[in-house]
Amino acid sequence: MIEARGISKQRGGRTLWADLALTVAAGEVVALTGPSGCGKSTLLDCIGHIDRVDSGTISIGGVDAGRSARRARLLRRDHxxxxxxxFGLVHDATVGTNVDLARPTGLGRRRGLSTAAALEQVGLGGRSTARAHELSGGEQQRVAVARLLVKQPSxxxxxxxxxALDAVNAALVLDRLESFAAAGAAVLIATHAPSVTARVHRVVTLGDGRDRGPA
Incomplete structure (x- = not known):
């Protein structure tokens, strides 16, 4: 589902990674690890078509957006x-509005859960009218998970x-990410947390080229 071939990226005159290859299959959860500054977040941004690599190719579901801003936008929207x-929430907006922002629009879009059903699944039933800034950090991340439930991305x-989460909320988030993978999504997690790497299918470490099974 995710396939990166020979990708390279420089920032501030420094090479973050060069000639990197990475694949994440449908149904797989992969952790991306490495020291601070190694480019984990930048790699996610490039795979997510928020940023661009300097060289190489990245395809999502077999589609390579290349240098086309329009194709990149469609990949972000649809997949x-x-x-x-x-958390990435609009803090002054209600919980319900934040979830609805992720809902696919237009004919032929995949339909996920309703906003109410998504909030119930993450333990926030009845909180749709609360403002995002009124919630705890764990609750805000659960709203972000609810957005995935209504979008159902691949x-x-x-x-x-x-x-930023306590053990209970961290486990809930990981449970949900595993459930998305079980339903066929490709999941890539940038993390420093051993509690995360212990639960994934593979761990890829930037900086030393390692690709291994769960810790």
Missing amino acids: IGYLFQD VILADEPTS
Whole structure:
């Protein structure tokens, strides 16, 4: 589902990674690890078509957007879901509005759960009218997971999704990411957390070329 071939990226005159190859299959959860500054978040941005690589190719579901901004936008809209360390919510908007923002529009779009059903699944039933800034960090990340439930993306990119959470909320997020993979999504998680790497199918470490099974 995710296939990167020979990709390279420089930032500030420094090479983050060069001639990198990475694949994540449908139904697979892969952790991306490495020291701070090695380019994990940048790699997620490039795979998610928010940023561009300097060389090489990245395809999502067999589609390579190349240098086309329009194709990149369609891939983000139709196939990719994000889970950010800072939750990525509109803080002054209601919980329901934040979830609805992720809903696919137009004919032929895949239909996920209703907003109410998604919030029930993450333990936030009845909280749709609360403002995002009124929620705890764990609750905000659960709203972000609810957005994935209504979008049902085929690729999920998660950047340190458990770093600001307690053990209970971290486990809930990981449970949901595993359930997305079980339903056929390709899930790539940038993380420093051993509790995350212990639960994935593979671990890829930037900086030393390692690709191994669960820790």
